[in-house]
Amino acid sequence: MKINGHTRMAAVVANPIKHSISPFVHNYAFEKTGVNGVYVAWEVTRKDLKMTIENIRRFNMFGVNLSMPYKQAVIPYLDEIDPVARLIGSVNTVVHRNGRLIGYNTDGKGFFQSLPSFAIKGKKMTILGAGGAAMAIIGQGALDGVAAVDVFTRTASLEKAQKRIEAIEQETGVPIRIFSLEDQLLLQERIQDAELFVNATGVGMNGRALPITSEFIFPQEIIVADMIYQPFESPFLKLAASQGIQTVNGLGMLLYQGAEAFKLWTGKTMPSQEIWQKLEEMYK
Structure with a gap:
């Protein structure tokens, strides 16, 4: 240079x-x-x-x-x-x-481009978190024709996130539901018909913590993505990989x-x- x-x-x-x-x-x-x-x-x-x-x-x-x-x-x-x-x-x-x-x-476009041989149109997505990165993915997914989105975030963040989610839902017509991340039984239930599962929280950057319980069972045909890339394989992705699930990190x-x-x-x-x-x- x-x-x-x-x-x-x-x-x-x-x-x-x-x-x-x-x-x-x-x-x-x-x-x-x-x-x-x-x-x-x-x-x-x-x-x-x-x-x-x-x-x-x-x-x-x-x-x-x-x-x-x-x-x-x-x-x-x-x-x-x-x-x-x-x-x-x-x-x-x-x-x-x-x-x-x-x-x-460009965050949402970048995320969907990082997924190998996967198109979000007509698919269902579950995402953990409702911060900036999560909203970029939700918004871009809605614009790209995602069938439906389930959002799980901390109870303390629900009210604030709801307003932004309602705006995206009204603008795009995509059904977006928001739930408490503390309700792990509901998360386990809702994930069963999703084709993409995303961790858009920072939980796991220390290489130890999980945003879900360690007993969580992933559907076999799902793709699991984490916004974290340090460590290269987060605990969230390790758990999914141990069940034979395709995983993608945030890099x-x-x-x-x-x-x-x-x-x-x-x-x-x-x-x-x-x-x-x-x-x-x-x-x-």
Whole structure:
């Protein structure tokens, strides 16, 4: 990578963010596609977020990615919001286009692209969690024609999540039901006719905890996915794999949501398979 007077910048904005692998992914893509760009990680405080977003225009940047806790907080500082991001109520990518800042959410697209030989249209999905990542998956699934969604989240989060879920349901016509994650018997019952089961909570990042009971039985034809990729095989995925279930971790979602952002910024296709092989070597 050669940085010169024509190099344009992109960044990931969050707090904390120094652990991010996005600079590796995007800088590799810039180099391989011949785009004169550089991607950095900016650890920004809440009071500096507005100025950080203004700097996208000031420095003629490609744009930025957003991670926690700024996916909702960034919205007032943008000129336009893509319909998907508006439906979800969350922005993870800002694109600088002709002096305007446009917000997108590529998380849901990235997630479904990470699933091998699986199309969500006409299928039923059960998802654990109702945070930003979960809503992106629910919203994108609804737009892509999922038959129905069951959401299980902590009892304390039910009321807040219900409002966002109702908005997605009304906009798309997809039936979405929300239940307490503490009711594990109901979860075991509801999962029996699902074709996709997703853990979109952070439970399991320590390599020990499970978002479900250890006695949980998975239907044999289901695909089980976890947003976690550190560890590479979470306890949730280990339990599913021990029952012969096909599993997918969160590394693919991270890569493919980045690929969507890269294309929005540059018009180029990220060499995703090549980068995937590098990431597998890093994280396995």
